[in-house]
Amino acid sequence: MKFEPPGTLFTAARISQRIPKSLWPGGTTPSRQPKRLTLLFRKEGSFSYRLMHHDLRYPIGKFDETAASNRNEQIATIAGLPQMLRAAVGGLTDEQLDTPYRPDGWTLRQTVHHIADSHINSLCRFKLALTEDEAPTIRPYYEDRWAELADSNLPVDVSLAIIDGVHSRWAELLQNMTDADFEREFIHPETGTWKLEKVLGLYAWHSLHHTAHITGTREWNGW
Numbered sequence: 001m002k003f004e005p006p007g008t009l010f011t012a013a014r015i016s017q018r019i020p021k022s023l024w025p026g027g028t029t030p031s032r033q034p035k036r037l038t039l040l041f042r043k044e045g046s047f048s049y050r051l052m053h054h055d056l057r058y059p060i061g062k063f064d065e066t067a068a069s070n071r072n073e074q075i076a077t078i079a080g081l082p083q084m085l086r087a088a089v090g091g092l093t094d095e096q097l098d099t100p101y102r103p104d105g106w107t108l109r110q111t112v113h114h115i116a117d118s119h120i121n122s123l124c125r126f127k128l129a130l131t132e133d134e135a136p137t138i139r140p141y142y143e144d145r146w147a148e149l150a151d152s153n154l155p156v157d158v159s160l161a162i163i164d165g166v167h168s169r170w171a172e173l174l175q176n177m178t179d180a181d182f183e184r185e186f187i188h189p190e191t192g193t194w195k196l197e198k199v200l201g202l203y204a205w206h207s208l209h210h211t212a213h214i215t216g217t218r219e220w221n222g223w
């Protein structure tokens, strides 16, 4: 698989390659979760989603393993997130970044920092699962409390740089994993055993889920 270097502008066709088919209008599974969405292209390198059903908390629906796209699409989403996210926040002012994506929700700034928090942890969980003799028990954390700490007030560029590095490492790892590697597991103390195959699907979803919070907020506000 081939990925564009950092800084490459997305065209409509390139973005469409990165959005799992299951998230497109007429998605693959019957579900009460809203999954229909349409991409709008304002200009090259900038895009947003228009949601057909307004669910501000779950703009692309909840993670549904049975509706997950294929592995290559999921890896492409992980590889493409840094560019998608930069496009999503591009040109926003500090005031706009400090706007919540829903009433009582995180601000766009907190959302970007949360993605860094979450995906740092996820890369470590992949590496633990790939290297431990027994399926490791991973360490959960209170993501809402992490998002309230002082570093979540920093400029989003700080976390965009983290996400660049983490996702470069993560995509390289994923592209070189064997089928047997994707069968490896870790244990989450609250939710049980997870195969890396499923975890990849979850984080591809998570990447699009939070990107849609940002693009949705821009859409509603006409930014």
Ligand code: NI
Pocket: 114, 118, 206, 210
């Ligand atoms: Ni999240």
